[in-house]
Amino acid sequence: MTQPSGRLYGLGIGPGDPELLTLKAYRILKSVPVIAYPSLESGKVLARAIVADYLSDDKIEIPMPLPFSVERSSQPYYDIAAEKIAVHLSAGQDVAVLCEGDPFLYGSFMYIFNRLSARFPTEVVPGISSTLASAAALGVPITYRNDVLSIMPATLSAEILSDRLAVADAAVIIKLGRHFAKVRDVLKERGLWERALYIERATMPNQRIVPIAEVEPGEVPYWALILIPSQWKGEV
Ligand SMILES: C[S@@+](CC[C@H](N)C(=O)[O-])C[C@H]1O[C@@H](n2cnc3c(N)ncnc32)[C@H](O)[C@@H]1O
Secondary structure: OOOOOOOEEEEEOEOOOHHHOOHHHHHHHHHOOEEEEEEEOOOOOHHHHHHHHHOOOOOEEEEEEEOOOOOOOOHHHHHHHHHHHHHHHHOOOOEEEEEOEOOOOOOOHHHHHHHHOOOOOEEEEOOOOHHHHHHHHHOOOOOOOOOOEEEEEOOOOHHHHHHHHHOOOEEEEEOOHHHHHHHHHHHHHOOOHHHOEEEEOOOOOOOEEEOHHHOOHHHOOOOEEEEEOOOOOOOO
């Protein structure tokens, strides 16, 4: 008789505060024998750090080294990570891939999903996205009534960012890091600079909220975003 394969979980673990895991993510995290998580070449492993207090010593861990650099293709890294995970799934072990925020919203889990979900039973557990956690931390509603929200990566060109912002009532700009100065210039051109709010590492112990005009472009971390909330026009 062939061994039934294990189950692959894409586990949304929220934006940083360990209390922002869902009960379902917590239960699955406790029960699986194997976890995998992205690890930067610098050795930083944010997703693991979020759930560190919930991990037992007997858990098998698969760090997935990723370059996080536009200069190099991530494809070979995901190929290797997927095959390491597949070894455990083939042996009948469930594997949870930890994903900061939500797995299907700009999450690296999607690339593991695309490689393995046709071969193994797969379940995605949604997580609280950084976009939503940031609005809560900043204390601003994102959208009213018929407003349209756009989420866009700062890695887009200035022209595309500008075009997208022109038709959005509210916007969240992620993947900020070294793209901050470009985004700043676009926001100023579009007359959105005064409305823009900045936050770093939302819900983490080192969360930082500062007026956007005080942000030093060279010091913006990857874990930062800009929120442009909708404008309340006084109606109910
Ligand atoms: C690849 S995307 C992953 C988004 C994630 N799946 C989510 O649902 O939040 C990474 C970007 O999300 C934003 N981000 C993620 N966590 C954050 C946090 N705690 N505070 C601020 N921004 C965050 C940053 O802009 C970062 O560059």
